[in-house]
Amino acid sequence: MEQSVPELMARLDSLEASLSMATTINSEVFYWWCTALMLAIHAGFLAYEMGASRAKNALASGMKNLIAFAFLIPAFYYIGWWIYLAFPTGFTISDGSEAGLPWSANMGPNLTDNASGIFYAAFTLFAATTASIMSGSVIERIRISGFTILALFLGSVVWVFGASWGWHPDGWLTTEWGLHDVGAAGAVHTIAGFFTLGVLINLGPRIGRFNADGSVNNIDGHNMPMSLIGLMLIVMGFFGFLGGCIIYTGDTWMTIYNTPATLSAFAFNTLMGVAGGMIGAYLVTRDPFWMMSGALIGVISSAPALDLYYPGLAFLISFGGGCIMPKLNDILVGKFKIDDAVGAVAVHGFGGVWGLIMAGVFASGYQNVAGPEISFVGQLSSAVVFMILGFAPGYVLSLILKVVGLLRVTDKAELAGLDKAEVPVSAYPESTVPAAFTNDPASPTPAE
């Protein structure tokens, strides 16, 4: 049966419209499930930090994670998404950023905008991840109110500037210096890690962590198996995180810098990175906690160039990260007396720096769509920007909180246990917990 040209054209238009809508819906579905998978990161941080706490602090540690998560969702809606859209060029507001204001027509159900909500959601989970990175380091002595203020500032302001500058197609770190950081090692991990370092300096160590002669006491958590499962959940969630770092266009995948990529590339290098980090950390520590932290180090080490690396190279870079970061943590604790309860400064802060620098070494020369090619100097300079952008606000804000008495709990509450002081329920009301780990202040840990 012959059809007229107008009829064929109409059918073609209809098919094109259907294809376009299918692409849009596929994109929404993809980021919806990336966001859902990223929730595993927060389930993981919850378990990992509660397990890393002594029994007397288990619920208070978990409360921090829950509160940070709950508060960051509205905070990122109210201000974070707008900051991301507004400041890619530095500190001047970019045109079009008003779409991210909370009263904009794009920031709610809108039949002509299938993107804003789903990207807001994915970025909100990235934001919550930055707060969770800090959360583990400060357990067992930080006030929940002070932590919440710090988490809000980190998650809805500080890291967002870093993302806008360096994890955005028009970010100045890319357009001026050629930064390549597809997996957000710098924008998320380095910034959060160095923000945490600034906080830890003002917060101080837990009672009993260091002796008068400067020697270090180990303060073991009450449930290492729970911590290990938590760390594995974080690794699982990172598949959502990294999936959310690649742009689905319908006919191809692109990095956030608009360079072409494949999800297969991310799959190769994420898995090889996980394995390299685990093996490296095992080699130097024999410690299952560090072995699983090594998985995170591995992901972060390869993250900046997940789209470019030969998988065998990603394995070796992550192996190197897995070997180095536990030793760096030893130096931070032993030499600088930084009581980082879970090693987040080394894992995330320095792990991110390592990843950025390695991309400068091994991925130099690749072209960017906007800006100069990837270079060692560009990667190193960007890493320094991320370090300062994280550290300075973390140090200053925590110092202010310290001055007004909102940063640290009282010694009495710390010795008795934060659960007893602040939480209206008990973690283990009917179980037998070794006396040294109960809420009984008469039976403190040996270090106390």
Place this chain on the structure above:
Amino acid sequence: MNTAPITSWEGAEAYFTFADKPALLVLFTLIGIGVCVWTIASMASHENKAYKDM
């Protein structure tokens, strides 16, 4: 209360409640921020009391 900004689904764009009343959206935002700030203040107050009661 009629909160719909649209009278027909034909050609509808932003269709969420009060989408045609930006002043109200700003008000909801400010109230939401206020709720968060108030809750954090309450949190600090709870902690102060808890430490004092120990």
